[in-house]
Each structure stands twice: as structure tokens, then as C-alpha cells.
Amino acid sequence: MKLALPRLLSAAVALALTVTQVSAFETRASAAYVMDQGTGTILLAKNADEPLPPASMSKLMTLYMAFEAVRDGRLSMEEKLPVSQHAMNYGGSTMFLDTTDKVKVSDLIRGIIVLSGNDACAVIAEALSPDGTEAGFARLMTRRARQMGMTNSTFANSNGWPAPGHRMSMRDLALLANHLIEDFPEFYPMFAEREFKFDGRAPGNTRNRNPLLSLDIGADGLKTGHTQEAGYGLVGSARQGSRRVIFVISGLDSSKARAEVSEQIVNWSFRQFSESKIAREGERIADAEVWMGRENKVALVPAEDIDVLLPVLSMDKVDAEVVYHGPVQAPVTQGQELAELVVRPDDLPAIRVPLVAAKDVPAGGFTVRLRTATSVLFDSLGIGAGDAS
Template structure:
């Protein structure tokens, strides 16, 4: 039976260590969350686990489901879905729109731009119906995906976040984790769609001029390295935003919700993420490829396997401080063979005085094949007398 195994293996101290005191920050947002994805450090959390209506931030899950189907080869960007008259009638004038027309056959790529860039409620439903047959069936896919991603405090009742009497709810922490999954699981699709600043679709009445709408992301063009994700607004939810930026190898994900104005959301989002980059600094832990320790192996040609840093690993500490850091290898083990070099089989938990623990990935440094017949027999025999 596997068990959680932890071993203290790392102690990094500076000659004159200083205390890690969290830099002060205050926000008018009733809900806020900021995480450094490079280290797993939560830099700020304010009512981050309160269930709230996501408004259009729910569209991040709609896009994630589509991205996942594309990755699996079950959906293509060139696939087309026809706009049904019933769908157009219900959604052509309900909140944000892509300005789809009855009988049009936009591609999946068009619809994803309509969802991510234009926040089109109509685009969400057309995509959902094209993929799953009905909007409701697609919502089931969203909730299945939420469960797989561990979004335990989130539930989806619509594909576009339209108010639905409380059936749809999320938390700021879950929204940040959904953003992280989008960025890490689908990096090319994330880059293709979320950083686009505008998109053109539809024609104006009368003149028939092309309609170009801008991306509402308040960080794009204002914060260095900003490249997505999604705003949201309803009367009930207020103004919210889930966003991300990467600077010098550090990627932050932020969430604010419940703000009372469009401009307030924009200014607070910029201020919040800039504080994250300015008030915190990376602290080197291990260079790429460095062996950190060994983990136990079950049923393999070797009893242990070395684990190493898959990239340059850094902890996040308050700028200008040099606190003592202590590390533990943690894994569900023994890890069952076969194991491939590069498999993520353990984590390095870094503890810093005055801060929550930070979690960094560790990977197998070598292949471990399943044990052969004679070794399995020997392992079985020794277990009887162990």
C-alpha cells in the first residue's frame, strides 16, 4: 500500500538570515488571490475560498474543455458548427456577443476567439452545442473536468457564466488553479488565443461594416509579460478578473472579484500583479538536473531512484530578505515501477519561517524497469521474512 513519505533533505541558510515577513498589501477587492506558479507560493489570499458567481470567468472552463479535446485529437480548430436559429434568438442580445448570425458556420478557431477575446455568450453556446449536442451536455463535461483538476469548490451550470440562480459558483483559489492548468496543460493554445488583443467578426446593421472588438483583459499592453486570461461582470458578481503575466522566468496568476467598477477592476488588477513582481523575489534552490535525493521504488529493477530538479528551482521570498529555507521530499510511495526518466514522482516542499510552504516538482533522474522474474521472486521471498 502506498503511503505519504517525507524526508528532510535540504537546509539552505544565509550567514546572516533575516525573517521573512510578508510584504504589506491592501486591496479594495473583497476577494483576491495571488500565486507564484514558479514556486507554488501563495503571495496573497483574501477570502479566497468563498464561493462566488464567476460571471464570464466561467468561460475559462469552456475554453479548457475545448483545448483538451483538441489535444486528444477529438476536435479540430478547422471544424465548423452551424448557428441554430433557436440559439441565435436566445443569445444574440444577451450580454457580451460575438455577433454570430443565423446559419453561419464559424470554425472552432473562430468560436474560441469569440469566447476568449470577445467574451461572446453566443459563441460559448454554439461551441457547446457543436461539441456535445446540447449546452447542458457540455456543462456536464465542464464539471467532469473541474473534478479532474481538483476544483473542489466549483460547479458549473452554464457554459458562459450567465446568472443561473446560484447553480454556478467558483472560488478565487479554484479560478487560479484553472488558469494554471490552462497555461501548463495547453501552452500553445493558451498563447494563440488568450494574448490576442482584438478580433473581428460580424457586420453592423445597415452599413454592413465589419465589427472589431477589443480584449477586455486589463493587463495586456500595460504589464510586462501579461498574456491572458479572463474578465467577468454581472450585477450580482461585480467586476472580476483572472489574469497572468510572466517576467524573468516568474509566472504569477492573480484573481480579484467583487469590485464595483470597470475602471476599478483595471487599475486594481495592474496594481496587484505589479506588487507581486516588485515585493517578492526568487531565491535559488537547485539548478536544473541537480540530484535532490532518492525515493523508494516498488517492483522495480532497483530499490530506489534519484529525483532531480526538472528546471532551475526557486523559492519565493519577500524582496530584500534572506530567510533560512528547509526542504522535504514528499511522495506517495514506494513509487511503482516502471518509471521513466523525467516522470514527476515527488515534490520538494520548502518551508520558510513566517510563510506557507512552497511546493516544487521533482522528477526521476533515470528509467527504472519492472523487476524480472527472478528479482520478483526474490522480493517476494524477502518480504515474507521482512
């Protein structure tokens, strides 16, 4: 059954656009991944599943596990943690902690988010490690990442310090970012903080390195990264209206390039794509024929609102069809998945959305079965029921 969906019924079926790149975008990043969060549409995937050095972007995994520990009561934000010699010895970006310090968890978390403190990560890691070591925590990070579906992530430390085998893919980093946003809304606003002056001891390291936070384009996170091996990268997110975009880039040659590419991606994601609703929960899309039921058809409806993200230049009209194997055998149960709505927008892969029965259709009684059997017999003889005598 083919349908021509008008604009009202064409813009929101993006429930199935979760694994395909929908449009070309040239980027200088050596690896990139861009996702529309609400619909799951993958806008860009470049070397997205290649395990790469993530630099400080891997600190997001340490933060996720710290937030879990706070939520579960294993840490409190006001608790003060000691600083080991190992943590103090970290170079690079630090909070300048020393072994005489005992630092509140809340300060350590802000020190990781805003200041990218390598030492702060190590302090958190040793506190949560099964054996009290950062290496033990790194093994725990890897195991937890696997549980969360991050199959291309392996951790050697808590902060992204260059180490053999310390790797994450762009897709994994985007998945992690989405978890941070969805699982910890009470903590996520910290990622938008632009400055953190810890104890006045590091006046040269007080500002968030995320270049998008000051641009008024809806950016509110999450983490930059840079090492010589990894280049410059960013796990970013921005929200405009009801839409949120999550993106990851890596392998750029300067902080300037990172800022430019990040801004380009955010602007492109919001300007070139738009979300619409093509059908509402319970709205009749078509009917399916029912075999041996008290009724000979049942309405097919979506089980939830159908939203889809499409290129703005291709939204006027979208072809679609309802596909099912029928007639459907009675009895039919309300909510039973019976068909698919297949939407075929221009220049995009087909989008498939399940349709379900709008109501119960019980099996017919003796009269229905007799009438059906008679109809089948007449059909096989090539005569209509009205021709019988």
C-alpha cells in the same frame, strides 16, 4: 542540525510554499487569489475558496474543454459548427451569430477569448455536449472540473450567464488558468490578442477587455468577467523574466477599479518578491549517521534544484536546519528520502524540502555488526572501547 544559510542558499526553497499566504496586501476586491506559478507560492488569498458567481471568467472552462477536444481530434480548428436558436438568443456580449451561420471553431474560440461571446460558448457547448444541449455540457463541465481538482466549481451553463448554482472559487479559477497555460502552450498566445474583427458584423465589440494587455508589464491573459451579481473580475497572468504570476480578483464595483487593482497586484507581485536558488540537485547539504552500514554516514542532497520565493527585504540571511530520525538503518538506497531541510525565513511559515541519500550504503558484514555490538555493549557499561582489557 542548525544551519545559517547565506543569501546564495536562501532564496529558492519555495517548493513547500503552496498553501500559505506569505504577506499582507490590501485589496478592494471582495475575493482574490495570487500565485507565483514557478514556486507555487501563494502570495494572497482572500475568500479564495468561497464559491462565487464567476460571470464570464467561467468561459475559461469551456475553452479548456474545447482545447482538449481539438487536441484529442474530436474538433478541428477549421471545422464549421452550426448556430442554434438557443445560442443566437443569448444577449450580453456576443458575436452576433444567427442560425444561418456556420462558424469555424478557430473563430468561435477567438470570439470567446477576445469578444467574450456568450453565443460562441453555446455553439461550442452544444457541439461537445453528450446530449447536444448546453445544459448537458454544463454537467460535463462540472464533472471535468472535479477531475481537475476544482472542488468549489459548479456550472449551469457554458458562459457565466447568471444562473442559480453557477459558481467558482478564486482558487479554482487560478488552478484552471494554470492548466490552460501549462497544458495548451500552442493555444495560450490567443489570450494576449487585443482585437478580433469577426466578419465585420460587430464593430462595437472587437477589442479584448483585459485592461492589462496594453500596459507593457508582461500581461498575456486571460479573461475578464462582469455581471451585476458578480461585480467586475479578472483572471490574469503576467510574465516578467523567468517568473509568472497568476491572479484572480472578483467583486469590484467598476471596470476602472478592476484595471487599477489588477495593475497593483502585478506590480506588487514582481517588485516585492524575488526567486533565488538555495541548493542544486545533488548538492551536499549535510550528512546522516548510518547504523550497521559499510559506511557510518551518507550525504543528504536535494533530489532537484531548490527554488524559493521570498520578500525582497528578508533575503540576506535565512535560518535553516536539517531534521531526520537517526541514525538511519542500513541498507540505504540512493535517492531514498531520509531527511527534511527546514527553512525559516523571517515573518514566513517554515518551508520544508525533502533531502535524499546521495548514494547507496549497503548493510555491513559480520565484522561491522560485531564492532557495532561491541560498541553498544561498552556504551551501556559506561566505558569506552579503548578502556577494555
